[in-house]
Amino acid sequence: MSRELFLPSALEVAPHLLGATIAAEGDDGRVAIRITEVEAYHGVGTPGPYDAGSHSRDRRTERNASMFGPPGHAYVYFSYGMHFALNLVCSPEGTASGVLLRAGEVIEGAELAQARRASNRGEGSATPIRPHLLARGPGNLAAALGITRPEHDGRDLFAAPFRFEAAQGPAAEMSSGPRVGVSGEAGGPAFPWRFWIAGDPTVSAYRAGRNVPRG
DNA sequence: TTATCGATTCTCT
DNA sequence: GAGAATCGATAAA
Numbered sequence: 001m002s003r004e005l006f007l008p009s010a011l012e013v014a015p016h017l018l019g020a021t022i023a024a025e026g027d028d029g030r031v032a033i034r035i036t037e038v039e040a041y042h043g044v045g046t047p048g049p050y051d052a053g054s055h056s057r058d059r060r061t062e063r064n065a066s067m068f069g070p071p072g073h074a075y076v077y078f079s080y081g082m083h084f085a086l087n088l089v090c091s092p093e094g095t096a097s098g099v100l101l102r103a104g105e106v107i108e109g110a111e112l113a114q115a116r117r118a119s120n121r122g123e124g125s126a127t128p129i130r131p132h133l134l135a136r137g138p139g140n141l142a143a144a145l146g147i148t149r150p151e152h153d154g155r156d157l158f159a160a161p162f163r164f165e166a167a168q169g170p171a172a173e174m175s176s177g178p179r180v181g182v183s184g185e186a187g188g189p190a191f192p193w194r195f196w197i198a199g200d201p202t203v204s205a206y207r208a209g210r211n212v213p214r215g
Numbered sequence: 216t217t218a219t220c221g222a223t224t225c226t227c228t
Numbered sequence: 229g230a231g232a233a234t235c236g237a238t239a240a241a
Contacts, residue, residue, distance in 0.1 A: 039233070041233075053233070054233085055226095055233075061226075061227070062226080062227095063225080063226060063227085077225090077226095077233080078224075078225060078226090079225090079232070079233070079234060080222085080223070080224080080225090080232060080233095080234050080235080081222070081223030081224035081225070081232090081234095082222070082223055082224080082234075082235080083234055083235075085233065085234085087233090100233060102233090137234070137235065138233070138234070139234050139235065140234090140235075179233070180233075180234090181232085181233055181234070182233060183232095187233095207234085209233085
């Protein structure tokens, strides 16, 4: 199992990440997740059409810098003032593309994930989160794994605190469709760059972005 | 079941 | 200063 899995580009790599597992070790313990839903984002230097929905669509900036780094590393960004999201860099160093992890099934450290999700927002969150919702949605997945930008952005997935394992075989049944929350053409049917394991209960609900062309 | 809205702050123009 | 690769609660149908 090697870094070669993360080449040549996010669109090529994304389907193969379904069923893979990613674990992160924190001060408070370890959580592992089986990936069930991803989205590809292309940027500077990657093949295919111009991806207007990508953070690295035009140029390198302070935020997207790690997307230009070596493949098999993490790109973590801060979203909507309260969430982190985890991407896996999927293109040669100097070019930019990445796969956003949108959802997964917690297969190790469910209690810890539960505690992190609960403490994440307020104190007394009464009822426990149902298991299939623990890592559903990019913000929730990152929270379950304990991912933050200062701690994890740019880090190698093949070194501590991460541990990555490729999928055993091809995903059972895969579906694809437009990406979630992306506005304009890039969020429409011309970019079916979201991939998920068909019928898996941990896959997040689809939400269209603004001004999405119907089709 | 589907749609809308508020929270909260970083990033880039 | 506007908008954002979101989430969860609440309202409407």
